[in-house]
Amino acid sequence: MAAQAGLQCGFGEFLGSETLAAVRAQGFTIARIDLQGQDANGRPLPNGLPLERTALLAQEVIDAGLQPLCIIRRAEQMTVLPDGALVEFGNEPDLAKFGWTRESYLKEARRCVAIARETKRRLYLGVVSNLNKRGFDFLESLPWHEWPWIEHDSQIACSVHRYPDGRDPRNPHKGCKSREHEIAKLKAIVGPRALACTEVGYSDGPGYWSECEVAAHMAWERQLFDAHGFDFVIAFQINDGNPESRDPEAHFGFRRRDGSWKPVARQFTGAL
Numbered sequence: 001m002a003a004q005a006g007l008q009c010g011f012g013e014f015l016g017s018e019t020l021a022a023v024r025a026q027g028f029t030i031a032r033i034d035l036q037g038q039d040a041n042g043r044p045l046p047n048g049l050p051l052e053r054t055a056l057l058a059q060e061v062i063d064a065g066l067q068p069l070c071i072i073r074r075a076e077q078m079t080v081l082p083d084g085a086l087v088e089f090g091n092e093p094d095l096a097k098f099g100w101t102r103e104s105y106l107k108e109a110r111r112c113v114a115i116a117r118e119t120k121r122r123l124y125l126g127v128v129s130n131l132n133k134r135g136f137d138f139l140e141s142l143p144w145h146e147w148p149w150i151e152h153d154s155q156i157a158c159s160v161h162r163y164p165d166g167r168d169p170r171n172p173h174k175g176c177k178s179r180e181h182e183i184a185k186l187k188a189i190v191g192p193r194a195l196a197c198t199e200v201g202y203s204d205g206p207g208y209w210s211e212c213e214v215a216a217h218m219a220w221e222r223q224l225f226d227a228h229g230f231d232f233v234i235a236f237q238i239n240d241g242n243p244e245s246r247d248p249e250a251h252f253g254f255r256r257r258d259g260s261w262k263p264v265a266r267q268f269t270g271a272l
Contacts, residue, residue, distance in 0.1 A: 003225050004232035005269040006030030006069060007254065008199065012037050014057060020064030023238065026254075026261060027269030031066045032198060032234045033057055036073035036091065055080040069124075069198065069234065075111035078121065086122055087112070088159055088198060092129035094138035102141045113147055113156055124159035124196055131162050131182040132173040139189045149193035157231070158190040161199035162221075167209070169202075169217045183228045197225050201236035204262075205251030215264040219271035226272055235268055 007023055009015055010033030023031060038054040054070075054077045061068035062084055069086045072078060078087055089112045093100035109125055116123040126142065128135035139158075147156040162182075165173045176182045186195070200221050202214045209217065218235060225233045240257050241250030254265045 002272045003222060003230045004029045005222060005271075006032055006198075006232050006234035008032045008234055008237040010034060010057065010061075012053075012057075014060055017060075017064060019238075020061060020066060022261075024065055026265045029067060030069055030086075030232055030234065031061045031064075032069040032071065032088075033061060034071045034091065035077060036071055038077070052077075052080050055082060058082055058085045069196075069232075071127075072112075073108075075108055075115055078112060078115045078119065078123075081121075086124070087116070088124040088127055090125075090127050092127060092161065094128045094134050102138065106142060109142070110146075116156060120155075122155040122157060122194070124157045124198070126158045126160060126190065127198065129161050129163075130173065131160060131176075131186060132165070133175055135160065136175075136185060136189065139186070144190050144193075147193075149191070155194065157194035157196065158186075159196040159198040160186060161236075162197055163200070164202065164217075169220055179224060180228075183225075194231050195229065196231045196234070197221075198232075198234040199236040200225075200233060201252045203248035203251045205248045206246055208248055208251065211262050211264065215262070215267040218264050219267045222268055222271040235264075 005028050007028045009023060009031040012034055035054050035057055058068045058070050059082050062082055067084060069088055070081055071088045071091050089109055090105060092098055093105040112123055126139050128138050149156060165171050170179055172178050172182055202209050202217050204211050204214045222233045237252050239255050240253030243257055255261050
């Protein structure tokens with residue numbers, strides 16, 4: 001089965017039906033949304049729906065005909081997500097700036113695994129910031145042997161991020177001989193389980209790549225991960241920031257500030 005095309009869309013706010021319809025029209029099937037800052041109190045609304053924004057933000061994506069990949073920070077959030085939502089625990093826990101230690105991540109990951117087993121929901125763990133030494137070291141510190149890929153109908157998978165080292169997308173990170181070697185090393189660490197790349201992107205900001213180069217590189221990235229059996233590839237991200245900014249992260253968007261889509265959107269979704 002081909003690796004689905006996804007897009008990082010949400011950062012804790014409702015996206016609106018118009019935006020989500022536009023994402024779907026571009027050929028994306030998955031929308032990654034960050035729910036780490038949302039509550040999980042379990043209070044019902046009069047109509048029986050959960051009150052939590054955790055649930056409502058995910059349901060908005062489902063109602064638009066897309067599958068949500070929900071980034072959570074607390075295991076309890078899994079209990080209120082609607083059917084069909086995919087779950088990703090944490091975001092780049094190998095980076096100190098996000099407040100994780102190996103011990104704190106592992107403690108909550110084990111709680112997430114227990115809920116996944118009870119609810120038979122697919123759960124993606126790891127979520128490291130790159131396929132480099134720091135990322136591999138963090139993945140190697142997790143007890144993957146405790147988490148069989150499929151056990152009692154739960155599905156404990158692994159997700160990773162991948163950002164470039166140098167201008168050529170074929171350049172591997174230090175310690176690997178090729179991009180294929182990076183993926184082989186990942187599989188050797190986490191074992192036979194489903195994989196997803198939940199962030200990959202290139203900046204078209206000053207001094208980086210042109211829009212056409214970004215489009216070609218992102219099409220190549222999806223083809224690479226598809227060839228190695230990944231479930232899906234999530235592009236980072238939906239919108240540009242300030243067009244005058246020299247911060248490269250302001251120029252990762254698949255849409256310009258005026259809402260127009262860049263060439264990368266169709267090349268990425270149509271790459272397979």
